[in-house]
Amino acid sequence: MKGPAVKARWKTAVGVLLTAIMLFPVYWMVNVSFTRDQDMRKSPPDLLPLHGTLAGYRTVLDEQLPYLGTSLVIGLGTVVLTVALSAPAGYALAKLRPRGGGILSFVLLAAQMIPGIIMAMGFYAIYLQLGLLQSVPGLIVADSTLAVPFAVLIFTAFMSGIPGELLQAAQVDGAQALRTFWSVVLPMSRNAVVTVSLFAFLWSWSDFVFASTLVNGGAHEPITLGIYHYIGNNNQQWNAIMATAVVASLPAAVILVLAQRYVAAGVTAGAVKD
Numbered sequence: 001m002k003g004p005a006v007k008a009r010w011k012t013a014v015g016v017l018l019t020a021i022m023l024f025p026v027y028w029m030v031n032v033s034f035t036r037d038q039d040m041r042k043s044p045p046d047l048l049p050l051h052g053t054l055a056g057y058r059t060v061l062d063e064q065l066p067y068l069g070t071s072l073v074i075g076l077g078t079v080v081l082t083v084a085l086s087a088p089a090g091y092a093l094a095k096l097r098p099r100g101g102g103i104l105s106f107v108l109l110a111a112q113m114i115p116g117i118i119m120a121m122g123f124y125a126i127y128l129q130l131g132l133l134q135s136v137p138g139l140i141v142a143d144s145t146l147a148v149p150f151a152v153l154i155f156t157a158f159m160s161g162i163p164g165e166l167l168q169a170a171q172v173d174g175a176q177a178l179r180t181f182w183s184v185v186l187p188m189s190r191n192a193v194v195t196v197s198l199f200a201f202l203w204s205w206s207d208f209v210f211a212s213t214l215v216n217g218g219a220h221e222p223i224t225l226g227i228y229h230y231i232g233n234n235n236q237q238w239n240a241i242m243a244t245a246v247v248a249s250l251p252a253a254v255i256l257v258l259a260q261r262y263v264a265a266g267v268t269a270g271a272v273k274d
Helices: 002-033 055-096 101-111 116-130 136-160 164-172 177-188 190-206 209-214 223-228 238-267
Strands: none
Touching: 002 238, 055 101, 055 136, 055 177, 055 190, 055 223, 055 238, 101 136, 116 136, 116 209, 136 190, 136 209, 164 177, 177 190, 190 238, 209 223, 223 238
């Protein structure tokens, strides 16, 4: 029994070590957020903020709240638009079997390989003609293009596992395809909805390429640009940058912790068939 017990302890120790290495950047971000400006270039740096300051967090409250509010609006808008487009599309591909569905699935998969900067340049040219530059709705649409292909694939995989007998029963009761989708399929796809909503929110919350291309300099900028404005040629407010990063990470971290069991079920849906 000693051999397996020792082996298990070694695995635990290695797991703890690897976790500590991966989480060290997060710890350092928190550490720097409490560090004074005069201690920022200290060598060797302090592993703990011995003379900590809240100046960075006061800066967040004074200057970054509008950016956080804009990011929240953009994130929620992206979630709503992504689910509204991808859930019906996933239902159609999974249950209605339209002609050319296989080709469409391949196109959606290939769309995820397009670099974001190429899409950003395309959106810039289109928005310039439509007058949507430096607008929140324009950024919501752009961010949704990153999430929708992935979301359709998730919904398709999940809805493929819904028993056909349930849909047939709804049809016998007189429900058309739209009613069946709204009353039967969508409530049963809760895990997929949560998974898609989470990833769509995280992608829009952390987006910088679309934000810097499409809304930079506008009246409503997301938090990624708020952090970027602190970085200049001769001025790097690192404690304010890291404090903003800590505050900006909290909503995503909380949502991920609360939704993790739904995400695990949603991502693995369709992996195993009965």
